[in-house]
Amino acid sequence: MALTNSDLREILENFLYSSSFEKKIRKAVASGQKSVVVTYDEIVESDEKLAKFLLENPKEFFRLSDSLLEGITKIPGMKLRVKSLDKSVDxxxxxxxxxxxxxxxxxxxxxxxxxxxxxxxxxxxxxxxxxxxxxxxxxxxxxxxxxxxxxxxxxxxxxxxxxxxxxxxxxxxxxxxxxxxxxxxxxxxxxxxxxxxxxxxxxxxxxxxxxxxxxxxxxxxxxxxxxxxxxxxxxxxxxxxxxxKGAEEAELTPEDEEKIKELIKDPELTDKIIKSIAPAISGHEIIKEAVALQLFGSDPVELPDGSRVRGDIHILLSGDPGTAKSQLLNWVASVAPRGVYTSGMKSTGAGLTATAVRDEIGSGWTLEAGALVIADGGLAAIDEFEKMDKEDSAAILESMEQQTISIAKAGIVARLNTRAAVLAATNPKGGRFDPNMNFASQIPLDPVLLSRFDLIFILRDDPKEVDDARLTKHIISIHSKPRSLKAPIPPDLLRKMVIYAKKNVHPAFTDKEAQQLIQDFYTKQRRIASQKGHPLPITARQLESIIRLAKAHARMRFSQKVTVEDARKAIQLVDYCLKQVGLDVEAGVVDIDTVMTGMPRSQREKLMTVLQIIEELEKEYGGAAPVEQVKRIALEKRIDEDFVEYVIEEEKKRGTLYAPKEGLIARVK
CATH class of the missing domain: 2.40.50.140 (Nucleic acid-binding proteins)
Incomplete structure (x- = not known):
């Protein structure tokens, strides 16, 4: 039987005048609030008919309840708010x-x-x-x-x-x-x-x-x-x-937690986790290990002065076509809690960060979140990272390091959280990597942006008989025996393991031996650079990356303490990446400036030599220097013509050199 208006009013009055609700009213009024909040279960306990009426006729329910509340409290605009329904609608x-x-x-x-x-x-x-x-x-x-x-x-x-x-x-x-x-x-x-x-x-x-x-x-x-x-x-x-409690934590059931606790006891747990990363992709074991660490991540460090050191791990995959970069990104985004997949090709600075857009309802401006904001607390997988223009790349610098994005558009000034790990993929400028060229010169990304990544991997498609045979066998098995590729840990359970670990495992970095191992590695690398003529192989940024990775490895083991083994694994990963992307091909040594500035020390020294030649010729000629003379003197110093032309063009773009006439070059003073 349907409730009449008089019945509804009577039942509502009984609920609003109940002793438990009166306490809520007094508390709301005392604190200056304009709303009284109740749970749906409280209404059910009071009267099931009233609860059913709320579900079927909310407009009428709140029209009457708000009117009664205003009369009880004598406060205009007093509202009843109902939360915590039994289930949510997607x-x-x-x-x-x-x-x-x-x-x-x-x-x-x-x-x-x-x-x-x-x-x-x-x-x-x-x-x-x-x-x-x-x-x-x-x-x-x-x-x-x-x-x-x-x-x-x-x-x-x-x-x-x-x-x-x-x-x-x-x-x-x-x-x-x-x-x-x-x-x-x-x-x-x-x-x-x-x-x-x-x-x-x-x-x-x-x-x-x-x-x-x-x-x-x-x-x-x-x-x-x-x-x-x-x-x-x-x-x-x-x-x-x-x-x-985040949406991801809500996914965990007591049964899930029991399964995870049993898995934690497995001595081969970390190997099983790594083997469960994108099992359809053959090889790339070290990259899969890095991605596993990225999924588990580490806790941010909150400093007394209010500043924050990020705990999320950023990884860049740069490689030849057909090396499964996009496939890996898609897989990780589907498994990561709050994972978001997007492409740099169609992402403006707003699409990745945030923007102000016209509001269709109110005709004003609204602040709309982009991929990195939506991925807050999770992972953003960004394919074709190099397809973003310079403005878009600059927009995510703050997002990756400070893990916030500042917006000042259309009169809206705000700062949004982007506490997400970034897994990005790029293609080299020429389509394929040239092993005879430095890494940074082949990637169309600003060195400042490159330096924000904790790990950078190069994926080369070099013909190798053993690897090619293994890949062929793997691809055939995908089509002939797809069930044979079953992961040791199913993706859904792996996702829940990551959620459980982030909630319950917070490794302390207090082990003296682990600290000493990292310190020894860092100081040894820096000591090499202190010798005359040696480039700098590592900076404090890589040191922070090692600590993040060590803590993530401990979390992946479900350990509350970072050990020597965790530190060793982190050092191995960072060292592997540095030798890949930081190698100065010409000098044959690791030079972190290859990544941090886009130019190794050997090239930087040659650049300074070319600029010095131009300066000396300007003094000699009393004006602009002849380009041919610059090339001749540079060649005597073992600097080829191509490099001289490269320097002149780059410095003209930067505004430090200009050509007053054809065949002449001069410094901007």
Missing amino acids: IKDIRAKDMGKFIQIEGILLRASEIRPEIKIATFRCKRCGEEYRREQIGDYLIEPLVCENPNCKARGANAFELVLENTEFCDWQSLGFQDLPSKLKGGRMPRHLDGIVRDDFVDRAVPGDYVIATGYVQPFQKFGKKEKILKMVFIVNHIEVPK
Whole structure:
């Protein structure tokens, strides 16, 4: 039997006047809050019919409950908020049948507009006689009086009344945008979006990139003056919160935790984890080990002065075509908690970070989160990283190191969190790597951006009989016996292991032997550089990378302490990468400036020699130096013509050299 209005009022009054609810009211009033929050279970315990009515008729329920609350508290605008429904509806599963029903959604807050005033009770004045009228505004558009009720006036028409702002009541209004959780998207499904509106004291409760749980109801929205059949769905938020427990932690069940605790006892655990990374990809064992460490990550370090040292590990894969870079990125993004996959080719600075966009509902500006903000607390896999232009690359420098992104667009100034590990892939300039050229000269990325990566791997497709035979056998087995590629740990369980480890395992870096091993490695490498003529093989950035990797390795072992073995593994990985990407091909030694500045010491010395030759010739000729003379003297110093031309062109781009006439070169003074 359906509840009548009088029945509903009576049941609601019994609930609102109950002793437990009175305590909530007193607490809310004492703290100056404009809302009283209850759980759905509390309403069920009070009266199941009332709870059912809420689910079926939320607009009527809250209209009456808010009116009663205002009467009880004598506070205008007092609201009842209901949270914690039994289950959530995935955004992608919301349909027309859900309109007008009270539901709960979970998702990523994709965007949030500026806070704007919305008219609740409008005061209108007749332009002819001055009579004033107050009208409650319930719908989406401002409703004016049709005719002046003054019998001596009777003015009517579109311009008969004016809005009296000083006597009009407002409430805070904000439009939101929700997106499906990455973990809810299987099989490469596109994430679904849902627009929302939140009012009063619950505005600004979350920022773009936050994982949120919200209750409310969906209603159709049609722009004023439009008569389209296809309408937009808008979620009217009743309650919204950023839960302390992340969406990923909520996936863990007691049964999952028991399975993980059993696996932890396995002495071959780390080997099994590494073998479970992208089993469909043959080889690349050391890269898979690095990716496993990236998944587990390490804790950030919060310093007393408020600064923060990141714990997330950034990895760059740079290689020839057909070396499974994209396949690995896709796999990692699908397994990583809160993993996001995107491509640099179609990602503007906004697409990767954040931007201000026009709000379709309120016609203002909203702050919209990009891939790195959505991946906050997880991992961002960015393919074709080199396809971004320089502005876009510069936009993520702050994001990768400080793990925040600062936005100042369209009057919106904000700072959003981007606490995500970055796994990026690039292609070399010429399509394939040339082993006779330095790494940095073949990668179209700014050296400053390259230096943000903890590990950089080169994937070469060199013909080797043994490797080619193994790869052929592996690919054939994929097509003939796909089940033979079963991983030791299934992807879903591996994902839950990462979630469990991040929640419960926080390795302490207190072992003196581990500290000494890292210190000895660092000082030994630096000692080599102190000898005359030797380049610098390592900097403090690599030292921090080693510590991050050591802590991640300890976490992957589910150990609360970093040991010598963890430190040794971290050193091996960093040393391996340095010898790959930091090698000065010409000098045959590791030079970290190859990555940090894009030019090894041997080339930098030759560059300085060329510039010195130009300076001396300027003095000799009393003006610009002849280019042919520069080349001749450089050749005598064993510097070939191609390098001289390279230096001249690069320095002209930088604005330190210019050509006053053809065949002449001069310094900008």
